[in-house]
Amino acid sequence: MLYTTKTFPFEHEPKKAEIVLLGVPWDSTETGKSVKFGPLFIREAIKNLPGFDFESKQNVFEKFKFCDLGDLEIVYGNWKLTEKRIQDTIKEIKEINPKAFPVFLGGDHLISLGIINALKGKEKITVIHFDAHRDLMENWMGEKFSHITWAKRLLEEKGIELIQLGSRSSSKEEEKTAKKFRIKESLKGIKGKVYISVDLDVFDPSICPEVGTPEPLGMQQKEFFSLLKEICSKSKVIGLDLVECASDKVNLQTALIAANVFKKVLVWKKKE
Numbered sequence: 001m002l003y004t005t006k007t008f009p010f011e012h013e014p015k016k017a018e019i020v021l022l023g024v025p026w027d028s029t030e031t032g033k034s035v036k037f038g039p040l041f042i043r044e045a046i047k048n049l050p051g052f053d054f055e056s057k058q059n060v061f062e063k064f065k066f067c068d069l070g071d072l073e074i075v076y077g078n079w080k081l082t083e084k085r086i087q088d089t090i091k092e093i094k095e096i097n098p099k100a101f102p103v104f105l106g107g108d109h110l111i112s113l114g115i116i117n118a119l120k121g122k123e124k125i126t127v128i129h130f131d132a133h134r135d136l137m138e139n140w141m142g143e144k145f146s147h148i149t150w151a152k153r154l155l156e157e158k159g160i161e162l163i164q165l166g167s168r169s170s171s172k173e174e175e176k177t178a179k180k181f182r183i184k185e186s187l188k189g190i191k192g193k194v195y196i197s198v199d200l201d202v203f204d205p206s207i208c209p210e211v212g213t214p215e216p217l218g219m220q221q222k223e224f225f226s227l228l229k230e231i232c233s234k235s236k237v238i239g240l241d242l243v244e245c246a247s248d249k250v251n252l253q254t255a256l257i258a259a260n261v262f263k264k265v266l267v268w269k270k271k272e
Helices: 038-047 079-096 111-119 150-155 172-180 221-234 253-268
Strands: 019-024 066-071 101-106 125-130 160-165 193-199 236-243
Touching: 019 038, 019 079, 038 101, 038 236, 038 253, 079 111, 101 111, 101 253, 111 125, 111 150, 111 193, 111 236, 125 221, 150 160, 193 221, 193 253, 221 253, 236 253
Parallel strands: 019 066, 019 101, 101 236, 125 160, 125 193, 193 236
Antiparallel strands: none
């Protein structure tokens, strides 16, 4: 018998898995603390996470079949090549197993742009963006592709509706963009396919201190998880990312919160 441990108690090959995990340790546009080790420490937190959920009385590790694909091999400093690798990898996953639910661990928030563009297909999807920041700048110091600009680039794509929750840091330019594109700040009327993107700085720094760019007066856990439950109950969630985790040691708060967000989405997500 092999006495070894992996991310999940039992892992399946990609074509049989229902949940597929992929780390994207990209942080070449990060302007705050490095987040390239986010996938590593969120994984460690997931590994130590009890599968049993008190609220639902179910064990998520028994509910689904899991596969951890490891980390994407990014091209440091080159977003275009990294984006192509993100999209090629997602395309391959979907060809092997079109029903798999993908979860992505970051990394800075720019990775969400490549992920969403690869997942959206021809159908309209709603992106629910939890974040302290709007990320709607046209450019940052002349750079169009950044963790500060990714949401603006996303709005330029067809078939995307953006809902932003938890924003408390912005600029006049970003507020004009939000008004122009009629960005919603509530879950009223959500339906259809939904992608959830969670920048961990949406939480108050007292809850998640290890993030790229923390902001005071953030969301509390009760509010966040209530919104998350509502999203999962009202819509078909097609993917999830957890980004901007700057944890650099095992068992730090931010990675632990990220692991519990992952768990709760699976608790509340409808089994296909």
